[in-house]
Every structure is written in C-alpha cells, then in structure tokens.
Amino acid sequence: MTKRAFLSFVLVFVVACVFAQQKVIRVNQLGYLPQSVKVAVFLSTETENADRFQLFDALNDKLVYEAKVKLVDGTDWGMQTAFRLDFSAVTKNGGYYLEIGETRSPAFQISHDVYNGTADFLLNYMRQQRCGYNPYLKDSCHLHDGIIVDHPTKTGQKIDVTGGWHDASDYLQYLTTSANATYQLLYAYEQNPAVFKDDYQENGESGANGIPDILDEAKWGLDWMVKMNPSAGEMYNQIADDRDHRGYRLPNKDTVSYGLDGTYRPVYFITGKPQGLSEHKNRTTGVSSSAAKYASAFALGAMMMKEHYPEFAEQIAAKAAKAYTFALSDLGACQTACNVSPYFYEEANYADDLELAATTLYQLTGDAYYLTEAKKWGSVENVTPWMSTGFARHYQFYPFVNLGHVKLAEKDETFATYLKQGLTHLYDRGKDDPFLNGIPFIWCSNNLVAAAITQARAYDEITGDQSFAEMEAALRDWLFGCNPWGTSMICGLPAGGDNPQESHSSITKILGETTCGGLVDGPVYNSIFSGLIGIEIQQPDPFEAFNKGKAVYHDDLGDYSSNEPTMDGTASLSYYLSSMEKMGAAQQNDSEKDSQGAIRRIIQPSEKNIYLVFSAHDKAEGAEHILKTLDKKDCKASFFFTGDFLRDKQFQSTIKKVIKDGHYLGAHSDKHLLYCDWNKRDSLLVDRTTFEQDLKDNYKALEKFGINSENASWFLPPYEWYNSATVNWADALGLTTVNFSPGIRSNADYTTPDMANYLSSDKIIKSIFQVEEEQGLNGAIMLIHPGTEEKRTDKFYLRLEELIERLQAKGYHFKRLP
CATH class of the missing domain: 3.20.20.370 (Glycoside hydrolase/deacetylase)
Structure with a gap:
C-alpha cells in the first residue's frame, strides 16, 4: 500500500469514528504552563445534561480535580451542547486527561517547559521559504531577480534583488509582508533575547555561528530589503506577480516566464500611484505604508544587529531615517500589484506604519522629533480597524497588530488605553463563543489570532491588567487544538499531535513532507469557502462533522483558503511563543x-x-x-x-x-x-x-x-x-x-x-x-x-x-x- 493510499485508509477510518462519536473535549495539545488559565471545551452534536467534569492523572487514572462545567452556546459551530471546562486551579506538573461521562480528552501535560523551543521551531518554515540559497532544498532559486518595471527611467534595467522569503506556497515576494516579518523577528528577539538558540549558520545550514538563529533569519530579510532600497527614494515593493500561479513546482525548478529576459522576474518600483502591468490595477494612494515599513525594520535592525554587524547596523540606520522622510513625501497606502486577476493585498491604512517607524526611530536616535511624530500618527488610528469592525478585505488593515501602540504604551498610558479598546472589541464579539473567539474568519484568520494574542500579551506585560487573560489563553489554545477541529494550526507542532500534515504547498505535493513550523491560514467563513473557485478537497475529511458551523477548516492539499502556510503569519508568532517560553522559565526557576x-x-x-x-x-x-x-x-x-x-x-x-x-x-x-x-x-x-x-x-x-x-x-x-x-x-x-x-x-x-x-x-x-x-x-x-x-x-x-x-x-x- 502506498503512503498516500494508507493515509486515505486512515482518514476514512477516522471519519467513521468521528461520526460514531460526535462528542469531544478539545484541549491545547501542546500543554499548559502551571500558572496559567487552563480551559478546555466540550462539544456535542447531541443535547447533554452533564453539570461536572473531572480531571485524571494520565498515568494512574487517579481523580485529581473535579468542578462544574460552564454551559455556553455552541450553535454557531453546529453543536447542540458546548461547555467550557476550567481547571486553572490545577498547577502541579504532570500528565492529565479530562472526562465528561464517557467522553475523554487527549492526554496533555502541565509543565513549565511546554513552550520551550516553539519560537525557534517556527524558523524551520522561514528557512524553508528562503529565496536565493535555500538550505532546505540545499539548492538555489531565482538567481536572476530581476528586471525593473514601472520606473520612470530604469524600466527594463536589471537589478540584483535575489534573497528574502517566498510569501507562501507561491513564489511572489512582497515588501509588505517581508518587512513586517523581519520586524516581528527582530521584535521577538528584542523582547525575549535569552530564549533563542544558536543551532544554525547565517546561510541556514546546521551549525552554530555565535549568533542567535532568529537574528540570522532577520538578517536574511534585512539584506534583501537593502537590495530592494538601493538609494534614497528608490524603493521596490514586489518581485513577480500573479502570473506566478502556475501549479505545484519547487522553487529551484520554477520556469514561469514573465515575458522578460529568460528567467528574470519583474521587480515593481514604488510609484505611489495605482499599479498593474495589465488591465487590472490596484488602488495605491501613496508610498507611506511601504516606505514606513522599510524605516521601522531598518531602525530596529540597526539596534539588534549592532553587536554582531556594526557596519551593517550603521548602514541601515541611515537608510531608516531616509526611508521615513520618503514615507512623508507622498502620504497614502501602497498596495501589491496584480496582473491576470483583480486580486491583491488591499492594504488601505498607513498611519500605523508611520507611527511604528517614528517610534522605532525615536528608540534608535533619541530625537524628540520622532516621538512627536509617533504620537501624532498614533492618534490617527486608535484601534486597528479589523478589531473594531469585525471584518476586512484581504490584508486591508496591515500589519494586523499595531506594535507602534505597544512601544508607545510603555511611555504614554494613552496608547495602553488604545490597546485595551482593541482587545475589548474582540472580547465583546467573542464572549459568548465556546472558544471566546471574536476573530473574523476571513482569509488568514490565524494571522489575526496571532495579532490578538500579541496585543493581549504585550498589554498585560505593560500594564499588569489581566482583564483579557482568559481570552488570550483561549486564542492561544485555539492555535494548538482547542478549536472545533481539535487540530494544531502549526505544521509539525506538537510532534506526535494532530497538526497540519497536508498543507497546501509544493513541498507537501512533490516531496510528501509537511512544512514544519508554518502557521496555516486558518478557518474561513462557510460563506467565503462556498464561493471559492478551484477548491478541490482531495481526501475524506476527518473534520466534516465539525465543518457544519460558521467556519470551515481542512487539512487538505486542495484547500488553499484554510490550509496554506504563510511566511508573515509564521513570523508574527515569534514574539508570543518566545514570551510564553520565558514565562515558563520564570515560573520554573x-x-x-x-x-x-x-x-x-x-x-x-x-x-x-x-x-x-x-x-x-x-x-x-x-x-x-x-x-x-x-x-x-x-x-x-x-x-x-x-x-x-x-x-x-x-x-x-x-x-x-x-x-x-x-x-x-x-x-x-x-x-x-x-x-x-x-x-x-x-x-x-x-x-x-x-x-x-x-x-x-x-x-x-x-x-x-x-x-x-x-x-x-x-x-x-x-x-x-x-x-x-x-x-x-x-x-x-x-x-x-x-x-x-x-x-x-x-x-x-x-x-x-x-x-x-x-x-x-x-x-x-x-x-x-x-x-x-x-x-x-x-x-x-x-x-x-x-x-x-x-x-x-x-x-x-x-x-x-x-x-x-x-x-x-x-x-x-x-x-x-x-
């Protein structure tokens, strides 16, 4: 029996089991820190009258804890009964399982080290996404990037912009997502430096080089950004376009032609105007969002790289200041370019980017001008709009979390209030949900979850206000299996658990391997999924019984909407998981x-x-x-x-x-x-x-x-x-x-x-x-x-x-x- 045939057999068996027993207890498969909120969720397609749940030692089946269930409304998820099971009072290290009647949860642990190594694990996917030399494939790709387009005088000229990361399972490269990913990696190291290991070299190959691996990865992004910003006012926003969507192939075997010289790909100059080489155009209104992303990543990179690369740090520090000046020269949002279809990253806001850039430049230089600028732009957009509206077009409000507010909140309580307002919107929308999830299930919903828990953790650490601790825990646990489908949303994590194995990726299709460390897009509204073109669920769906609610998720190669890992989403979890590891270490020692x-x-x-x-x-x-x-x-x-x-x-x-x-x-x-x-x-x-x-x-x-x-x-x-x-x-x-x-x-x-x-x-x-x-x-x-x-x-x-x-x-x- 082939591996694929065997997997199909297993999935059929799993589906049969699911329909035979549609009562489940969902837990965080990774486990729980001893001193943390711990709540599991019981779901049933039948009406249940249980009033208590029990916690048992997984090794000897001894009853450890018993408490009342909390009845919540599960109808949004197609469930007749839903309970929240709070066992936060149990703090002793060990292995446990939960029971209600004959329904038992998977075994899980309570331990100080459950998050150890998780932030570093994400870097596996970042290395897998590298363009240029790819250490996962031990080969190089896209060495002919690229040829300039849309420049008033340089169109048609060649430019060396090889490097950076592929955006997702396609091989486009966007400054928008890459700059944010770079900043997120740097921010995680800035906040939690002691957490990160040194097991890899700068080129991504195994072997220590005296530099934490997360800085090696951030340096890979910064090097590419330097190429994409060769001089003041000359910035590029994108490599390739949607002509890239030509089916599964490994990046080192990419033969897509853009009608340029051989295998060269187009490199889009930032014009500040609506852009697109064919009939379809984006709605760009200025340069600020992209230029400010350059500025913030360069400024934070200058601080974090100074110890290891002093000359490089000086270079990007100078670039940061020039990038901010350029960002102010043509106010507006810069969107990605499309070609064969009218779909693009529809970023429409830019005040948050200017705020973060000015805040980080103030941190770098101490110049009061930047602090004034930061507060000015920070007051323009108090709450990241998707948090308040509960909906957004694709990447309409990006980045999904405002780290400018976070950094300013350390100095000015006004911005802590802004953070609280955003979290309050999420809480109010999700307070009656079994999973306390008020996230809109648009594309990349998991990225929104990562943004929400980042904001909640930062707000808690800055203010000491734990008003959102239970929501934070619920959204964190959502990513590790406390969701309707009982699956982790990070490929390969935890090892031996239920996590994405059939992600929408050429690595999976061609090599039969999962994209370890990658955060998949996550569930989408049923209404969105039903209108998508080209979706082909290729195997029996073990989650079918739990896809009757408001959102669907499939661990299936054919579902590009919910099961595709993204580079920026993965990087955005670095801070949060490293914070959890640090928290565990503090509790232990x-x-x-x-x-x-x-x-x-x-x-x-x-x-x-x-x-x-x-x-x-x-x-x-x-x-x-x-x-x-x-x-x-x-x-x-x-x-x-x-x-x-x-x-x-x-x-x-x-x-x-x-x-x-x-x-x-x-x-x-x-x-x-x-x-x-x-x-x-x-x-x-x-x-x-x-x-x-x-x-x-x-x-x-x-x-x-x-x-x-x-x-x-x-x-x-x-x-x-x-x-x-x-x-x-x-x-x-x-x-x-x-x-x-x-x-x-x-x-x-x-x-x-x-x-x-x-x-x-x-x-x-x-x-x-x-x-x-x-x-x-x-x-x-x-x-x-x-x-x-x-x-x-x-x-x-x-x-x-x-x-x-x-x-x-x-x-x-x-x-x-x-």
Missing part, C-alpha cells in the same frame, strides 16, 4: 506572580520548600511559642513588622530573638496603611509620596536593628492588600512585593467566631493539605499571624508544630525567604 505583580510562590524545582511568613502590627502574644517551635523543628521563617511594632517596647525581645535565630526580618509598612479600596482594587487610598515616606519610615525603624534594604528587600504590604501601582512603586524603591500563596487559608487565622468569614484552625489545616494534594506546596508562601483578637480562642499558631511535622513527613523543608 524563580517565582510566580499574581495579577498585580506581587510574588506569591518561589519555585525551586529541585527542592520542596515552604516559606512561613509571620506579619504583625500591634499583636504578638504567640510570638514566643512560634519562635520556640521553629527552633525545636529546626525551621527558618520570615517576619514582617510595621514601624509601630518595631518601636513598641513590649516587642523588643521578640524582634531581637527573630534576628538572633537567623530568621528573615522585613518591612510591613510603618503605619499599617490601607493602600487601596477593598471593593475597587485599582482605586488608590494613598498617593505615591505618602507610600514612599511610609516605607522609608519603616526602614528607619528596621535600621536600629541592623536591617536595611540591602539585606531585606522583600516587602509584605499591610493587610496583604495592594495593587499594581503600589507594586510598581515598591519596585522603584528596590523592593519586591510578596504575598501569601492562593488557596492556603492560613491567613484567615485572624478571624473571630462572630465574623461571616470565620475559619477554624481545623478548616485552615484542611485547606492547606487540600492544596498540597491538588497542587503541591513547593515554593508556597504561608502567612500566619503571631497575634490575634482575644475573641479568637482557637489560636492557629498553636497548631504550628503539628503543621510542620506533617509537612516535613511529606518531604518539605521550611526556609526563610531567599
């Missing part, structure tokens, strides 16, 4: 932060440490018992006292013994102020000056005991209540905000029987061991009060020895904060 930015766990993977924390302001009747117990059990802990406590004569012996016994002693504010409203956390009750002075006074009291910020930089806020602003203020003072780990209820030991939230010591003990069983307590910060109201006779600190002994028996060690 250092600490976990809450939504406000405070550290709530300190992770040492090779150890099982618990950090006992004791805080006091005006009560400490249990301090002597606590210190004796810690000494008896050979444990270290951390104490946080207010300035008032430190100055109170009745507590002097306690303070001295804390220090003498080697425990940590740190700041808890001076006057035990309430920093923010209990009901509206982002509403501050103190200003920055008051906050800073209060902390300084706290440290003055600490200094009398030999404690200063150099040996005590952890800070526990009063009432353990704070917001992102106070965390940032503390950061600016060189202090790190810390708080107790969630789920552990030891902090409720202050409650009294007359309170509605009263918690007995027995219940507190139970909560601790429940968390230990479900998640583990490695790195946990456990807060206990050494003094409470007299009305509470059930003093939890009297159970300290019991608590320590039981946890030590499970292999835990008690340490002071590092």
Whole structure:
C-alpha cells in the first residue's frame, strides 16, 4: 500500500469514528504552563445534561480535580451542547486527561517547559521559504531577480534583488509582508533575547555561528530589503506577480516566464500611484505604508544587529531615517500589484506604519522629533480597524497588530488605553463563543489570532491588567487544538499531535513532507469557502462533522483558503511563543506572580520548600511559642513588622530573638496603611509620596536593628492588600512585593467566631493539605499571624508544630525567604 493510499485508509477510518462519536473535549495539545488559565471545551452534536467534569492523572487514572462545567452556546459551530471546562486551579506538573461521562480528552501535560523551543521551531518554515540559497532544498532559486518595471527611467534595467522569503506556497515576494516579518523577528528577539538558540549558520545550514538563529533569519530579510532600497527614494515593493500561479513546482525548478529576459522576474518600483502591468490595477494612494515599513525594520535592525554587524547596523540606520522622510513625501497606502486577476493585498491604512517607524526611530536616535511624530500618527488610528469592525478585505488593515501602540504604551498610558479598546472589541464579539473567539474568519484568520494574542500579551506585560487573560489563553489554545477541529494550526507542532500534515504547498505535493513550523491560514467563513473557485478537497475529511458551523477548516492539499502556510503569519508568532517560553522559565526557576505583580510562590524545582511568613502590627502574644517551635523543628521563617511594632517596647525581645535565630526580618509598612479600596482594587487610598515616606519610615525603624534594604528587600504590604501601582512603586524603591500563596487559608487565622468569614484552625489545616494534594506546596508562601483578637480562642499558631511535622513527613523543608 502506498503512503498516500494508507493515509486515505486512515482518514476514512477516522471519519467513521468521528461520526460514531460526535462528542469531544478539545484541549491545547501542546500543554499548559502551571500558572496559567487552563480551559478546555466540550462539544456535542447531541443535547447533554452533564453539570461536572473531572480531571485524571494520565498515568494512574487517579481523580485529581473535579468542578462544574460552564454551559455556553455552541450553535454557531453546529453543536447542540458546548461547555467550557476550567481547571486553572490545577498547577502541579504532570500528565492529565479530562472526562465528561464517557467522553475523554487527549492526554496533555502541565509543565513549565511546554513552550520551550516553539519560537525557534517556527524558523524551520522561514528557512524553508528562503529565496536565493535555500538550505532546505540545499539548492538555489531565482538567481536572476530581476528586471525593473514601472520606473520612470530604469524600466527594463536589471537589478540584483535575489534573497528574502517566498510569501507562501507561491513564489511572489512582497515588501509588505517581508518587512513586517523581519520586524516581528527582530521584535521577538528584542523582547525575549535569552530564549533563542544558536543551532544554525547565517546561510541556514546546521551549525552554530555565535549568533542567535532568529537574528540570522532577520538578517536574511534585512539584506534583501537593502537590495530592494538601493538609494534614497528608490524603493521596490514586489518581485513577480500573479502570473506566478502556475501549479505545484519547487522553487529551484520554477520556469514561469514573465515575458522578460529568460528567467528574470519583474521587480515593481514604488510609484505611489495605482499599479498593474495589465488591465487590472490596484488602488495605491501613496508610498507611506511601504516606505514606513522599510524605516521601522531598518531602525530596529540597526539596534539588534549592532553587536554582531556594526557596519551593517550603521548602514541601515541611515537608510531608516531616509526611508521615513520618503514615507512623508507622498502620504497614502501602497498596495501589491496584480496582473491576470483583480486580486491583491488591499492594504488601505498607513498611519500605523508611520507611527511604528517614528517610534522605532525615536528608540534608535533619541530625537524628540520622532516621538512627536509617533504620537501624532498614533492618534490617527486608535484601534486597528479589523478589531473594531469585525471584518476586512484581504490584508486591508496591515500589519494586523499595531506594535507602534505597544512601544508607545510603555511611555504614554494613552496608547495602553488604545490597546485595551482593541482587545475589548474582540472580547465583546467573542464572549459568548465556546472558544471566546471574536476573530473574523476571513482569509488568514490565524494571522489575526496571532495579532490578538500579541496585543493581549504585550498589554498585560505593560500594564499588569489581566482583564483579557482568559481570552488570550483561549486564542492561544485555539492555535494548538482547542478549536472545533481539535487540530494544531502549526505544521509539525506538537510532534506526535494532530497538526497540519497536508498543507497546501509544493513541498507537501512533490516531496510528501509537511512544512514544519508554518502557521496555516486558518478557518474561513462557510460563506467565503462556498464561493471559492478551484477548491478541490482531495481526501475524506476527518473534520466534516465539525465543518457544519460558521467556519470551515481542512487539512487538505486542495484547500488553499484554510490550509496554506504563510511566511508573515509564521513570523508574527515569534514574539508570543518566545514570551510564553520565558514565562515558563520564570515560573520554573524563580517565582510566580499574581495579577498585580506581587510574588506569591518561589519555585525551586529541585527542592520542596515552604516559606512561613509571620506579619504583625500591634499583636504578638504567640510570638514566643512560634519562635520556640521553629527552633525545636529546626525551621527558618520570615517576619514582617510595621514601624509601630518595631518601636513598641513590649516587642523588643521578640524582634531581637527573630534576628538572633537567623530568621528573615522585613518591612510591613510603618503605619499599617490601607493602600487601596477593598471593593475597587485599582482605586488608590494613598498617593505615591505618602507610600514612599511610609516605607522609608519603616526602614528607619528596621535600621536600629541592623536591617536595611540591602539585606531585606522583600516587602509584605499591610493587610496583604495592594495593587499594581503600589507594586510598581515598591519596585522603584528596590523592593519586591510578596504575598501569601492562593488557596492556603492560613491567613484567615485572624478571624473571630462572630465574623461571616470565620475559619477554624481545623478548616485552615484542611485547606492547606487540600492544596498540597491538588497542587503541591513547593515554593508556597504561608502567612500566619503571631497575634490575634482575644475573641479568637482557637489560636492557629498553636497548631504550628503539628503543621510542620506533617509537612516535613511529606518531604518539605521550611526556609526563610531567599
């Protein structure tokens, strides 16, 4: 049986299975970071009445977690029932599966390293798309690029523009997408440099060269752009045109003729006017969008390449400034050119390109002129239009994410507000969808998903606002299988998972290999798909049962609309996946932060440490018992006292013994102020000056005991209540905000029987061991009060020895904060 015949047999079998059981649980096949939103989706073509789901250990089938389902509307996807299954509370590393009744999900992992190497994996496809020397084919192509067209004086002249990347499965090359891809690669490295490996040489062959591979790839794009911009005001926008669409062939076997000298291809000069060599013309209105893309990529490239290519960095820095000047000379959008058909990249906006170019030039030069320009252009288009309208023509609003807003948001909160507005539009459209997906399913819908999660991640990192965390997670998971079809949208990732194997590509057609690392276009509206010409589904469709909704997707060579990988879409995921890898590394090796930015766990993977924390302001009747117990059990802990406590004569012996016994002693504010409203956390009750002075006074009291910020930089806020602003203020003072780990209820030991939230010591003990069983307590910060109201006779600190002994028996060690 041939490989193709065998695959057809397998697909027929899979289709039969799908129709036999049309109840599925969709998960992120790649897995989940321990400290992340984790939600799977259940779909059924039948009405289901389940109210709970269960999570099991994949190795021993032990029940690990159980919770209620969330009923959502699945009718848009042709489903009678849809549930969202939230298991975010489970953070322990391991392998798991989900069940509802007899429906079981694929096994998946929770681990800190699930995203490790994913950003570098994308580069496999970028290298495969290289024009000129192609390391995948170990051969060269299009060495005769090209002959200039549409130039007032140079038309017909030859120009060396070999290089860059082919756009998709065809071999056209566009400045529009290539410049954006180059910038995305550079931006990913700028933000997350430690993530990227060095396993390949500059030419794409295996072998380290001392330069991160992502910079090698970005340099390939920059070198081509330099050729396409040989002098100031002379820019080219495109190589070849839609005459390229002549069926499957490898790029080194490309024999398409354009009626030029032999195998030369046309190189389109940027005219700023409607363009096309035949009856079909685009709607170009100026040069700004393309010229500004040159400027931004050159400017960021100059900064990122300086260490490895100083002379080249100087060259493109100069080009960047000239490109920006040219961009202002003829305001308007520059579109790609067509020939045999009226289809082209219909980019219609350009203010975003000017904003990004000016922002990056300001970053490069420090010239205030560019900052003024950036803010001016940034105010023209507050929200990337496809986000607000929910629709666009093909590449009408490009790039799909405004990184100019992102960079300006770091300096001006107005632009953070713009980012939030765009995300709010997406959230409002998708909030009732089982997958929280408010993306319009036009061509290249996956590129829009990549743009949305890039904006969500950047907004979160800049502001600390996690309002869109669940949407971000849902859209991220969408790309890795938590979608109606249960498939990853990145070819070959994860290995051994359900991912595109029959992508619309000559590599697949001729060589029978998948385009590893390539992000496919993604699902399109059924209404779009039904009107396409030339679609030919070549094999039985294993996704047929899930193509009855608003959008369709096929892992089939014949579906060029949903299953074709694109170079720019692939590059646009570099930042996001590298950010996720960095996040995983931080969770594994250092600490976990809450939504406000405070550290709530300190992770040492090779150890099982618990950090006992004791805080006091005006009560400490249990301090002597606590210190004796810690000494008896050979444990270290951390104490946080207010300035008032430190100055109170009745507590002097306690303070001295804390220090003498080697425990940590740190700041808890001076006057035990309430920093923010209990009901509206982002509403501050103190200003920055008051906050800073209060902390300084706290440290003055600490200094009398030999404690200063150099040996005590952890800070526990009063009432353990704070917001992102106070965390940032503390950061600016060189202090790190810390708080107790969630789920552990030891902090409720202050409650009294007359309170509605009263918690007995027995219940507190139970909560601790429940968390230990479900998640583990490695790195946990456990807060206990050494003094409470007299009305509470059930003093939890009297159970300290019991608590320590039981946890030590499970292999835990008690340490002071590092």
